[in-house]
Amino acid sequence: MSKLKHILVLDPIAFSGGSKVSTKHVLTQLEDKNVRVSVLTADTKTWRHTQAYTKALWMPVALEKAEQGLAYFARHLLIALQLVWFRLYIGRIDTALAASGPGVDLGLYIAKLILGYRLVQMIHGPVAKSRTIGRCLLHADNVFYLESTSDSLCTALSAAGCHQALSELTHFQTFNNGLPKNTWPTQCQYDNAVVFWAASLLKWKGLDTLIEALKHIHSSQHIDTHVCFIRPEQTTLPTSEAPQDVMNVSWHETPDNLDEIRSQSNIFVSTSVKEPFGLSILEAMAAGMCVIIPKDGAYWDSQLTHGVNCLKYQAGDITALAMSLQSAQSDMRSLKRLGKAASVIAQQYRAEICFGDICEALATNAESKTSALTRREVQG
Incomplete structure (x- = not known):
């Protein structure tokens, strides 16, 4: 029997979110392959029910929120040192998965200089204009990115002196998120209208927009609403308050029965500002x-069409969102028709289709010749 390929995952974000869910979905597609997975994480709860070997990442409070300057580099150097130390316990690493973005995963790039593994980078959201980030992108063996992040990637690469189009960089490839068969969401009910919202409390996720829209609806037409939220930790970004005292709203903080709550609902509301993908929408x-x-x-x-497979409202318009909510709850037949049409589109986003190339990149031991060639061309 051939030796198991060893994949290392760095997870330095202290709370759950879409990129982390997507990473776990990718790893489920590797379960029938000859691999083992180790995770160094700032969020051990997320990995509790997986087959991965997990170790907690340590970070002093003074560096937890460092996002610039010497403190930022000190933070990632400390992560890199822990990765090298982790290597002593887990053995040789064949491939590392940088699952968030170079600005967050920098420690993996530093440790790569010592440990020599292949590095596969996934990009779930826009990256900052940074020479460091651009250089990381050029030194990854594979970069899989959401199409919506392409402009920011080009900007970061230009800061590092690379002015090629992404299509000319052979180690860059787009991907879409997908859902595994074994965790496919349970069919929702169509008996009575119930609203469902699920995201973190980061301000840009728009919980405040939903709450204000619900308050715009007359008390006689209030809709039962489930708000499932993740409370961000170790972040400098602004957040919303939860729970709040709002009529007919039930609050659920990081619920274990998210799928059950969703199946008891039938109207999903997205209030995020320019969501890069929207995994919760797909679910x-x-x-x-x-x-x-x-x-x-x-x-x-x-991707979706108003009145055919979804309802749309003008972004940030609280009155328009309130009207969409009322429209959805007032016609269960239309609600069901739109939901069924959306479910047909969701079938195109099965994990085995969406993550095939990423899994292949993770499971291979061979050094990427094309990315190495591209880097020589850039440096030359």
């Missing part, structure tokens, strides 16, 4: 829910 579609999304040019706005 709602897979459950057959009527999805209400903003008209903002983001991914699902470009």
